[in-house]
Amino acid sequence: MTHPSDTGPAPVLALKDISKSFGAVRALRDVSLELFPGEVHALAGENGAGKSTLIKTLAGVHRPDAGQVLLDGEPVVFHGPGDARDAGIAVIYQEPTLFPDLSIAENIFMGRQPRRALRRIDHRATRDATTALMRRLGVSLDPDRPARGLSIADQQIVEIAKALSFDARVLIMDEPTAALTHSEVARLFGVVRALRDQGAAVLFISHRLEEIFEICRRVTTLRDGAWIASEPLAGMTEDDLVRRMVGRDLAELYPKQDVTPGEVALSVRRLTREGVFTDVSFDVRRGEIVGLAGLVGAGRTEVARAVFGIDRRDAGEVVVDGRKLTNGAPSTAMAAGLALVPEDRRAQGLVMDMSIERNIGLTGLGTTVRAGLMDRGAERSRSLDWAVKLQVKYARIADTVNTLSGGNQQKVVLAKWLATRPKVLIVDEPTRGIDVGTKTEVHRLLSWLAADGVAVLMISSDLPEILGMADRVLVMHEGRLTAEIPRTDATEETVMAAATGRTAA
Amino acid sequence: MTVTAPDQAPVAEVPKAGATRLVDRVFRMRELAILVVFLVMIAVTQAGNSAFLSEQGVKDLLLNATILVLVATGQTLVVITRNVDLSVGSTLGISAFAAGLHLQNGGNPAVAVTLAVLLGIGFGLLNGLLVSLGQVPALVVTLGTLYIIRGIDSIWVGSRQITAADLPGGFVDFGSGGLSAVPYLALIALAVLVATAYYLKHFGGGRELYALGSNPEAARLAGIPVRKRILAAYTVCGALAGLAGAMYLARFGNVDSGTGSGYELTVVSAVVVGGVAFTGGSGSVYGAALGALLLTSVNSVLPALGVSSVWVLAINGVLLVLAIAVDRIVALRVASALKKRNARHA
Numbered sequence: 001m002t003h004p005s006d007t008g009p010a011p012v013l014a015l016k017d018i019s020k021s022f023g024a025v026r027a028l029r030d031v032s033l034e035l036f037p038g039e040v041h042a043l044a045g046e047n048g049a050g051k052s053t054l055i056k057t058l059a060g061v062h063r064p065d066a067g068q069v070l071l072d073g074e075p076v077v078f079h080g081p082g083d084a085r086d087a088g089i090a091v092i093y094q095e096p097t098l099f100p101d102l103s104i105a106e107n108i109f110m111g112r113q114p115r116r117a118l119r120r121i122d123h124r125a126t127r128d129a130t131t132a133l134m135r136r137l138g139v140s141l142d143p144d145r146p147a148r149g150l151s152i153a154d155q156q157i158v159e160i161a162k163a164l165s166f167d168a169r170v171l172i173m174d175e176p177t178a179a180l181t182h183s184e185v186a187r188l189f190g191v192v193r194a195l196r197d198q199g200a201a202v203l204f205i206s207h208r209l210e211e212i213f214e215i216c217r218r219v220t221t222l223r224d225g226a227w228i229a230s231e232p233l234a235g236m237t238e239d240d241l242v243r244r245m246v247g248r249d250l251a252e253l254y255p256k257q258d259v260t261p262g263e264v265a266l267s268v269r270r271l272t273r274e275g276v277f278t279d280v281s282f283d284v285r286r287g288e289i290v291g292l293a294g295l296v297g298a299g300r301t302e303v304a305r306a307v308f309g310i311d312r313r314d315a316g317e318v319v320v321d322g323r324k325l326t327n328g329a330p331s332t333a334m335a336a337g338l339a340l341v342p343e344d345r346r347a348q349g350l351v352m353d354m355s356i357e358r359n360i361g362l363t364g365l366g367t368t369v370r371a372g373l374m375d376r377g378a379e380r381s382r383s384l385d386w387a388v389k390l391q392v393k394y395a396r397i398a399d400t401v402n403t404l405s406g407g408n409q410q411k412v413v414l415a416k417w418l419a420t421r422p423k424v425l426i427v428d429e430p431t432r433g434i435d436v437g438t439k440t441e442v443h444r445l446l447s448w449l450a451a452d453g454v455a456v457l458m459i460s461s462d463l464p465e466i467l468g469m470a471d472r473v474l475v476m477h478e479g480r481l482t483a484e485i486p487r488t489d490a491t492e493e494t495v496m497a498a499a500t501g502r503t504a505a
Numbered sequence: 506m507t508v509t510a511p512d513q514a515p516v517a518e519v520p521k522a523g524a525t526r527l528v529d530r531v532f533r534m535r536e537l538a539i540l541v542v543f544l545v546m547i548a549v550t551q552a553g554n555s556a557f558l559s560e561q562g563v564k565d566l567l568l569n570a571t572i573l574v575l576v577a578t579g580q581t582l583v584v585i586t587r588n589v590d591l592s593v594g595s596t597l598g599i600s601a602f603a604a605g606l607h608l609q610n611g612g613n614p615a616v617a618v619t620l621a622v623l624l625g626i627g628f629g630l631l632n633g634l635l636v637s638l639g640q641v642p643a644l645v646v647t648l649g650t651l652y653i654i655r656g657i658d659s660i661w662v663g664s665r666q667i668t669a670a671d672l673p674g675g676f677v678d679f680g681s682g683g684l685s686a687v688p689y690l691a692l693i694a695l696a697v698l699v700a701t702a703y704y705l706k707h708f709g710g711g712r713e714l715y716a717l718g719s720n721p722e723a724a725r726l727a728g729i730p731v732r733k734r735i736l737a738a739y740t741v742c743g744a745l746a747g748l749a750g751a752m753y754l755a756r757f758g759n760v761d762s763g764t765g766s767g768y769e770l771t772v773v774s775a776v777v778v779g780g781v782a783f784t785g786g787s788g789s790v791y792g793a794a795l796g797a798l799l800l801t802s803v804n805s806v807l808p809a810l811g812v813s814s815v816w817v818l819a820i821n822g823v824l825l826v827l828a829i830a831v832d833r834i835v836a837l838r839v840a841s842a843l844k845k846r847n848a849r850h851a
Contacts, residue, residue, distance in 0.1 A: 061726070082728025097723035099716045101786035110716050110727050113709055120707040149843035 010073055011036050012201045013058065013089065013170045018067035020053055027053040030067070031227045033220050035170055035201040040192065042212040042233070043205045044245055045222035046435035051205055054222070055172055058203070059091040060084030082111070090163030091172045096155040100148035105130035107147050108162045133161040137191060153184040160191055171195060172203045177211060178433070189215055207433065209238045223247055246437045253436070254468025255444045257451050261471070262286030265455035266338070266424040268307060271316035276302045277479040280316070284424065284455040289446060291470030291490075292459045294499045298476040300459045301343055304426050308340040309333045321423050334363075337423035341413050341430060343459075345406075349413035352402040356394055357383040359401055360416045386415035390445060407438025414445065425449060428459045443469055463492055477501040535780040535835065539795040539828075543802065550806045557809045563686040566798075566805055568756065571694045572597075572749045573797040576768070577775040578694075578701050579745030581793040582738040584776055585705075587718040587785025588636055588643035590739060592628060593746040594768030595654035600624045600750030601760045602658065605667035608754075614676045621751035622744050628654055629743020633736035651769065662762035669758030680755025690752050697745065702790045714738060718785025774821060775800050778828040799824065 011034040020028040028050045035041055045051050056062045057069070060078030068075045071087050078084045084091075098107050105126045106113075114125035130143035139157050141150075147158065156176055163171050173192075177185045192215060196202055204216055212219060213233060221228040221244040228244050242253075266284040271277070277299035284290045292300050305311045307318050312328040319325070320336040333340075342348040350359055360383035361368065368378040384397055390411045394404060401412055410430065417425065427446070431439040446469060450456050460466050466473055473490045475483040475498035483498035551557050576593050583590045600621035607617040628650065635646045669677050683689050705711035717724035717731050725731055754760055779796025781788025803820050807813070 059726070080728060081726050085728055091726070093726070097720065097726050099719035099723055099786065101719040101782075102712075102715060106712060106716075110712065110724075111709070111729055113712070115709075119709070121709060121712065123707075145843065149840055 009037055011070070012072060014070040014073075015054070015057065015064075016068045016070060018054070018057060018064045018069070020057060020062055020064050027225050028057070028064070029226045031222065031225075033203075033227075033230065035203055037169065037199045037201050038196055039218065040196050040202040040204050040216045042216035042219040043203055043222070044212065044219050044241060046245055046437050049222040049245070049435075050225040051222060052174065053225075055091060055093075055174055055203075055205070058084065058089060058170075058172060060089075085166065088167065088169040089172065090159075090166070090168035090170065092156060092159040092163070092174065092176055094174045094176075094178065096152065096159070098147040098150070098155055098158060101146060103144050103146055104141055104150075104158055104161075105143040107158055108133065108165050112166065129165065130161070133164055136164065137161060153180050153188070156180075156188065157191075160195075164195075168200065170201045170203070174205050175207065176204075177206055177208060185211070207435070209241060212241070213238070221245055242436050245435075246440075253440050253443065254465070255440070255447055256289070256469055257447050259287040259451050259471075261288045262453065265321055266307075266457065267319040268303075269317050269319070271303065271306060271318065272314050273302065273306050273311060274314045277306075277476070280476075280481050282474055282481065282484070284457050286423075286453045286455050287450050288471045289450050289456040289458055289469055291466035291473040292457060292476065293461075293463070293466045293473055293495050294476035296461060298499065299479040300476050301428055303476070304340060304428055304457070304459060307333075308338060308426065310340075334420065337421075339417035339420055339422035339425050341417050341425070341427045343428040343432070345409055345413050349416075350401050350409060353400055355398045355400055356387060356392065356404070356412055357397045359383075359412055360386055360419055363416050363420045382419060383415075386419045387412070390415045390418070391441065405435075405438075407434035407442075410434055410438070410442065414442070418449070422454060424455045424457070426457045426459070429461065430458065431460075431462065431465060439465075463495060466490075466495065467492065475499050535832070536789065536792045536795055538831065539779060539792065539799055543795065543799045546799075546802065546806055550809050554809045554811075557806075560686045562805075562809075564683060564688055566802055567686070567691040568681075568688045569801040569804060570794075570798045571688065571690045572752050572756065573771060573775055573801055574794045575694045575697060575745050575749045575752065576772045577779070577793040577797045578698050578790045579742035580772050580776050581779075581781050581788060581790045582701070582705075582714060583643075583742045584773075584781050584783060585714050585718045585785060585788060586735050586738050587721065588735065588738070589647060589773065589783075590629075590632055590742050591644065591647040591769045591773075592632060592650040592654055593742065593749075593772055594765040595651050595658060596625050596628045596743055596746040596765075597750040597753060597768060598760070598763070598765030599628075599654055599658040599661075600747040601754045601764050602662055602667065602750075602762075604751045605672065605754050605760045608673060608676060609667055609671040614673060614679075617676075617754075618748070618751040621754075622747040625743040625745065625747020625750065626740055627743070629740040629746070630736070632743065633739030636739065637732040637735040655766065659762045665761070667754070667758075667760045672754070672758055676755055677758050680752070680758070690756060693752070697748075698790055698794050701741075705790065710734065710737070715786050719787070771800065772797075774825050778824050780828065780832060782832065796828075 013035045015031060015033045017030045017032060018028055019026070019030055031050065031054060033054070043051050043054065053062060057064055060081045060083050063077070069078065070076070076087065078087070099110065102110070108130055109126050114122040114129065116122045127143045134141050134143070137157060137160065141154060141157065147155065150158065176188060180188065192202055204212070206212055216233055218230065218232050219241065220230040221241070223245060262285055264283045265286045269281050271280040280303055294300050302311065306313045309325060309328050309330045309332065317324055320333070320338050323336045325336060326332045346352060357380055361379040364379065364382055368375050368382060380397070387394070387397060392408050392411045392415065394408065401409055404412065430446070431442050446456055446458065458469060467490055470490070471487050473485045473495055474481055475485065475495055477499055478501065482501060485494055556562065576597065580590060580593060603624050604617040604621040607620055608614065632647055632650055635641065635650070636643045639646065679689055683691070705714065713724070713729045713734050716727065717729055717734055721731065750765070753764065775797035776793045777783065777796070778799060779788065779792035779794065781793050800821055804814070804817055807816055
């Protein structure tokens with residue numbers, strides 16, 4: 001482990017042997033971290049590894065149970081977020097923390113507005129300072145407009161302007177890119193590099209490993225609340241980093257079993273929805289995992305929705321296990337043995353305030369009934385059965401799903417649909433936003449289902465996932481199926497060529 | 506009430522420092538709308554009954570609104586923080602009786618008013634502590650204190666009653682006197698109103714009330730002393746309810762254990778009609794004061810037009826629903842205007 005302090009300046013901000021517990025849960029154990037001026041430092045770890053707790057400790061939201069926070073080498077105690085801010089620490093949280101009813105200028109200077117005589121707020125100075133900040137960041141946002149309705153990217157610009165406004169020496173960014181497009185990420189990174197060059201210390205958190213390698217110089221890895229390593233990224237590979245994070249080898253990430261496909265379970269013929277996708281035909285056989293690849297907006301999710309009957313199709317037909325499906329009727333699709341695990345699990349897959357038990361039970365409302373009333377016992381045993389099978393990590397089955405981590409929520413959605421014992425399973429982005437460890441478990445589950453005779457159609461924007469899991473890869477480009485590639489021929493190049501329309505089908 | 510204000514939603518301008526002030530404009534449009542409705546109502550009434558706007562008529566109009574304006578101003582501070590104080594009616598009642606009892610025993614009017622305000626501050630602090638420390642919804646907490654304070658009032662007052670005959674003449678005269686058509690009490694309420702509005706706009710503590718109503722979690726992260734601010738809002742709200750109690754005594758001279766009962770709903774109506782959002786973070790005390798003026802004027806307008814006063818409640822209800830509908834429409838229009846702006850930036 002190299003130590004830049006031998007050559008460079010002293011750390012601006014450091015954590016030394018920090019521990020923090022919430023009740024019986026030890027969120028951080030003896031974690032140390034050093035942030036140097038002029039450097040972007042990555043914080044890596046799976047969901048639940050303690051990254052958020054660490055950030056909140058730096059931000060003065062949590063006070064550590066043991067250990068020290070050092071500012072310029074001196075121990076400090078932050079009694080609240082205000083103290084950390086006064087020390088020059090700015091935090092950009094994953095969830096925007098703006099005041100929607102107030103103007104951008106007020107958002108930036110809330111709590112530290114320029115004052116006139118008698119401590120009155122100097123509105124003009126506030127506005128002028130905001131205009132200057134916006135110019136410095138190279139964006140044209142009206143200081144007087146309310147923050148309500150700003151895009152996520154612009155909200156982050158406002159947060160960064162806030163950090164600039166008090167000359168933050170430390171900028172902490174918690175998954176700032178999760179909701180951004182490519183060009184917005186590029187703009188954000190431009191701003192981050194400029195801040196770094198001006199001498200700011202940046203702590204950067206992202207699930208996207210390639211971003212960590214693009215912008216960071218060193219990385220600190222956490223696992224289960226414990227410090228694993230702090231090291232330069234130069235010379236490391238993504239596999240090395242993942243191994244640090246999950247503590248085992250990457251080879252297990254795609255545990256695909258070889259199967260011999262059976263008869264056709266899902267047959268889609270000339271499916272068309274005007275203006276969305278055209279003439280889409282494919283089969284999925286029992287025991288097969290078929291990957292559906294393509295760029296965002298190619299129409300993959302829309303095809304899945306039309307197959308399941310959520311959206312009506314304008315032409316074509318869908319046959320499940322020999323039964324033709326009625327147009328626009330998800331209930332007949334379910335009855336025929338089709339299950340769809342949607343892309344956005346929070347909005348479409350789960351009732352966040354309801355218990356795990358009841359969420360899984362939702363798909364069984366027709367079967368767990370006795371004498372016209374819900375049979376709670378049957379519902380519970382059915383839910384427990386699947387929660388255990390999928391190794392959902394929870395304290396009690398009656399806990400609400402919003403208490404679970406993202407990966408475990410995804411398992412609950414899967415359990416909910418697997419409990420219907422589907423013949424055909426469509427999964428849309430099954431591992432988006434979940435950590436590497438849970439990702440592997442989801443992959444193992446899909447593989448096990450296929451081996452058990454289920455036909456799986458997997459939509460994914462994660463190319464390695466498609467290549468690692470699919471027996472066949474279908475590629476869509478601008479609403480059309482442009483390629484069907486067998487596993488042996490599928491490479492990043494062949495799939496991307498078809499996804500960007502560079503080859504004819 | 507719908508006027509055409511939203512049509513002028515500022516879509517067209519290019520962002521230019523200091524020129525657009527979108528936030529302010531939306532608020533101002535909202536207040537203007539109430540003012541227009543109020544003026545139209547007064548004009549129609551005057552046309553139907555030329556005696557309506559006599560000196561005494563105007564004075565009555567202002568006197569009727571005064572107490573409500575005062576309590577609504579305090580309530581606005583609380584509602585801006587995404588809370589509510591339902592106990593203001595009870596606080597008003599018990600403060601009025603306390604002040605009256607002091608005067609009945611030959612006390613000094615200034616001390617009586619101070620007593621009423623202090624009592625209000627006490628109950629305001631109680632509410633503020635319960636809401637900010639207890640992490641319990643304000644609606645429930647202050648419903649509880651509404652009954653508690655009313656209960657204490659009933660036990661203490663019993664069947665006693667204070668009448669104008671028990672009060673010093675100067676006190677009662679002050680309550681109904683004024684500078685020509687403008688009552689002294691209205692001047693006091695106006696002074697409180699202007700001071701509060703100025704504080705809300707030009708002082709950090711005032712802006713922080715908006716901030717924490719707009720996004721409580723963000724306010725905490727921005728280092729705003731959330732509990733302290735909420736406590737302060739409730740305390741001022743209680744103090745103004747107490748002051749309103751003293752004014753009630755001066756104006757009506759008649760207080761018993763039922764005084765101010767049910768008043769909280771009128772106050773909340775005035776605030777909402779005045780465009781203060783129940784979801785916190787937006788609205789102004791001027792709006793709330795206009796709302797109070799509008800609602801109390803309905804009481805005077807109907808008899809002047811020869812309409813039975815049984816219609817008052819129904820009309821107040823309609824105004825309330827209309828106000829909420831307008832707010833919703835304006836919010837949607839503003840949201841789409843802001844989206845268009847984003848699109849242009851992209």
